[in-house]
Amino acid sequence: MDAKDFDHWVATSLTAFEAVLDGLVPGDAPAGLGEAMRYAVLGGGKRLRPLLVLASCATVGGNAFAAMRAACAVELIHAYSLVHDDMPCMDDDVLRRGKPTTHVAFGEAQAMLAGDAMQALAFDVLTPDEGIAPALQARLCALLARSAGHDGMAGGQAIDLASVGKPLDECTLRDMHRRKTGVLLQASVMMGAACGPASAQATKSLSDYGAALGLAFQVVDDILDVTQDSAVLGKTAGKDQDANKPTYVSVLGLDAARALAQQLRAEARAALAASGLADTSHLGLLADSVVERDN
């Protein structure tokens, strides 16, 4: 697989993904709620989580319809978390993906409701009347619920909130980021894998891959927060530093953070090599893209 093939796969996958997601997020939900939901989730973002679901499913030869639904579900969870995170009582941010944040565009109440409805919609799209075997629906709901809740994303955000201005050691920082970002990225990989038959070894390896990639993503996020400007990021740069939030850069320094990102990329690739799966090239290149990205 060369870079051109990978780029083609990404472009094709994203075109299909955006079309399916567009069809699933209702424009006609009452009283402007649908517009706010669509604003928050359509037409923006790197779509890393959906690509992980789709690549992971393809690697195990799984149910492509189920994987596409899972890709939409995990992106809905991610997007709702950004809407709530950006609100004044949380990070109070006005810029996201180069656009005004949802509460700036629609008001705080509608933004909170849109986030709430997006979380419900995530589980709705995982449980269609047909196309996904009920046992797989249940498995996907379980994986998503656990990664989104108190043991995952929401728990990580609570630690994040409580840690502003406090020195954290690397171990606590890692736990916060594992929950806040890593668990949902890892769940994306595991949801894709659940869509097909995967050996215990393959499942374990994909889980290790997802864990390393999830942490790498956050380390790189912390690096970009201090090395890039807002125009490139599409969100407010220097935000964590200004808020006196502990980051990998503040705890380790920039050079050590960069070295850690490379080490985690190597761990992710080593996990794929140990999986026994025939073709993990897309997953490997996704790990590269996470570490090499500039926004």
Next chain:
Amino acid sequence: MDAKDFDHWVATSLTAFEAVLDGLVPGDAPAGLGEAMRYAVLGGGKRLRPLLVLASCATVGGNAFAAMRAACAVELIHAYSLVHDDMPCMDDDVLRRGKPTTHVAFGEAQAMLAGDAMQALAFDVLTPDEGIAPALQARLCALLARSAGHDGMAGGQAIDLASVGKPLDECTLRDMHRRKTGVLLQASVMMGAACGPASAQATKSLSDYGAALGLAFQVVDDILDVTQDSAVLGKTAGKDQDANKPTYVSVLGLDAARALAQQLRAEARAALAASGLADTSHLGLLADSVVERDN
């Protein structure tokens, strides 16, 4: 079934329910998140939705373990919606179930996160590793997701937000309340019914029962908002009137609203009578309790 037997069933059911819920909502979720979640959902509330799930499941002879999990899930959704509803950007209420609202006690950010985590936990408790057949897990997740989202509760709240100070006809008011409150009450009945074998006729009748009961609940809520004081309600009375929100009382007048509540009770009981189910007495008495309650 006399009133004493019913009271005994309610007391026994609630004792079991509170114990299970207590075990499912984590106290040790990070950075105070677990405390906020427990504050919001434990030790308060009428628990009408759980009782509907349990009574409906018993009526069809269903899986009691699954029904107890479903009862917890639906109460978590209800409780999270109250937490978010009470926040300053929504109803800005400081009193709930006779206690300070969650954001007053824990801050807005933690309250929003607790609500988010409670919604995720609802789907988590529906998808345990054992005790509920995967097909039933999927069915319960589907029913809950649809009733909580844009077509249900969240959509109703969006209409509610948009309708402050505007005259609504009874038809629009009914649609708002059906979504905001009715759909989740109806889903409680349907989730209980899904836990066992139910004929098409029984399922249809229980759905009709749930729809009538759901609407009756809201009509009575609107009546109590103007006839009771805050101490009896455990929440701020006269709130809807003060906010110039359309209610059944403002649209129909108090006497007609009371007559409507009685009519809906009769419809609920008629649906039970048409169900072909052997013993629907608990469901019938729950409908009575909804209409006759004073808080």
